[in-house]
Amino acid sequence: MQQKIPAVTPDTFDTSGFIPRANSLAGSVYEAIFAQLMTLKIPPGTRITVDNLVRELNVSQTPIREALGRLEGEGLVVKTHLIGFSAAPQITRRRFDELYQLRLLLEPDSAARAAIAMDDVKLSALRAAAGLMGRREGGDERLRYSTFARQDAMFHDKILEIAGNELIREALNHQHTHFHIFRLMFHSRVTEEALDEHEALLAALEAGDGPAAERAMRVHLEHSRDRLLPAFD
Amino acid sequence: MQQKIPAVTPDTFDTSGFIPRANSLAGSVYEAIFAQLMTLKIPPGTRITVDNLVRELNVSQTPIREALGRLEGEGLVVKTHLIGFSAAPQITRRRFDELYQLRLLLEPDSAARAAIAMDDVKLSALRAAAGLMGRREGGDERLRYSTFARQDAMFHDKILEIAGNELIREALNHQHTHFHIFRLMFHSRVTEEALDEHEALLAALEAGDGPAAERAMRVHLEHSRDRLLPAFD
DNA sequence: CAATATAAAATCCTATAGGATATGGGATTG
DNA sequence: CAATCCCATATCCTATAGGATTTTATATTG
Structure with missing residues (x-):
């Protein structure tokens, strides 16, 4: 047992009190x-x-x-x-389609719910998540995509959190959506058109406009899907 | 290693050939x-x-x-x-509500898809699953509910299978919906009104009527939820 | 009696060991 | 040369052992 294992992280709080409990x-x-x-x-x-x-x-x-x-x-x-x-094997085209079908059933509805639940604190957290993604970090292109993908995941997850259904949030997380997408794109150049779509989504969420948020999320997911499809060629 | 562990089940086929592979x-x-x-x-x-x-x-x-x-x-x-x-703790009322929200987003859509995909073979399999549930088995009440719950799960799962999105099917199964519901009701008398609702659902599926199947599934899930709610009192 | 301290027992967690099985490389055969 | 066989090695899987931590029971104190 040596340095190859990540250092013990004493910032993991146990659920029964305030004393940090080291990771196993x-x-x-x-x-x-x-x-x-x-x-x-x-x-x-x-x-x-x-x-x-x-x-x-x-x-x-x-x-x-x-x-x-x-x-x-x-x-x-x-x-x-x-x-x-x-x-687990690389996600197949079929699986990818099924995943986007699931996302299209769940995420627009969640975006609408998030819009209705929106307040200043939540909006500020969401903007922070979106702002991170717009920032162009240095380093090689793959690192930049790595960062983008992680922050994209956080942005989507934040919307799910604001929407308020933890089970749906966990169900989507369980599919490891962003994990699969990230691996799919790991060797590809990627375009970051998502940013504009995120802005439109943010505007609808900020306005507390449920139907607009739902539409914006749907459009974003459809475009995201279409951007990723070439990875199967 | 003795009789307490279920007997080795040599009917588990390995994916690379035809020789049964014993369970670990x-x-x-x-x-x-x-x-x-x-x-x-x-x-x-x-x-x-x-x-x-x-x-x-x-x-x-x-x-x-x-x-x-x-x-x-x-x-x-x-x-x-x-x-x-x-x-894991008993499912909470909050969690239960979230679960039904998820089901209501996914299962009516799947019922509609199943209706469109319906053919004689699938219908016969579905009727078999539904027929099992209508049969009144002997034995004590809890065993009867146990059987009902298992077969209810199979009926719903068969609809998801016919709908054709394996990922959604797995996502729902992952929530162990029927596991939670079963545990919730384990100590309760239960009414089996679900059977009439299943009949209506089956009729819509048989007719290949997507919108009707979607409505029937929605109604069934809403009633199912309302039947189960007293468990939280 | 309730609260606290201490000791014993139970449990957690991980390392190590060893038999069973799978894999890969070399030798043999046709 | 390709196919087959054999053997050595690697890996899988599980049991066992032992130190660390938690829980429970008992003793002590006020």
Whole structure:
């Protein structure tokens, strides 16, 4: 157990009081594997070898198996008995279409609800999330997309939070939408037209205009889908 | 490793060929714990003790921790570092409302899609699922509800399957809707008015009438929600 | 009696070990 | 040369062990 595992993060508060509770090894291993999946260090469909992780992360098999079990439960990893674990496969075109169908059913409705629930505090938080995305960070293009993708996810998540249905928010998060999209686009040049669409969405949310917010979200998702489709060619 | 774990089930086919692949211990443990959660043998919110399961299931800690990790990933179990695992809490009224909001966004649309996709084979499978539910099995009332709830779940799931969006189907299944509802009602007398609503739904589906199927599903879900609400009093 | 302190027991968490199974490389055969 | 076989190695899977932490029971104090 050494430096390969992220440092203990004592800012994780336990739910029963005010004393920070250190992260477990299994928890840290989960995060490390998740990061490797996200950055395609473990490519889609490839084997995840427990013994390799033991060597790489310098921990025993036990927390690794537990973390992989959790990732299995989340659908990010697939397990076959006696063969082991592998990364869930790359999202297929079919799956992508289904995902956007789900998003189109849930997110416009949530945008409308968020518009109705909008107030100054929430709007300011939302603007902060949107503002982060507009900022052009330095560094290479992939890092910029990485940042953009993470902040795009935060922006959408903030709208879901304001909409007020935690279960729907979690259901969407569970699909790891942004995870899949990020991996899909990881090797691509990407255009950031989303920013204009976000502005239109923000304006509707700011105005507390439910139907307009719903329309803006629908348009944004349809364009987002269409922008991503070439990745399947 | 003894009789407490379900017998090896060689009817699990591996994806790469035709030779049955036995279930892993971790897999069997997962199923055993899931069953205990479902039947409230492990009540909502209570501690799940690894060492107790070791004794009860007569397997070592390793597959138990892995199975619990998977259940954690599925949200059915909560883990706190150094304290251990516990069953996810009973669904709250808030959560229940959110769940029905999700269902009302997704299932009527799916019913409409299923109506459009309907053919004789699918209809026959759906009727079989509905027919099972109408049958009054013997045994005590709770067993009858248990059977009803399982078959209700299968009926709804069959509609989702016919609708053709596997991701939405999985997203709804991931919420373990019927699991939660089942647990909620486990100690209650229940009325089986759902059957009439199912008949109306079936008629619309049979007729290939998308809008009617959507309406019938919406009505059914609203009534289902209202029937279940007293459980929170 | 209630509150506090202490000790014992239970449990959590992880490392290690070892048998079973799968995989990959080299040798052999046709 | 391709196909098959055999063996060594790697990996999977689970059991066991032991130190750390939490929980529970008991003793002590005011």
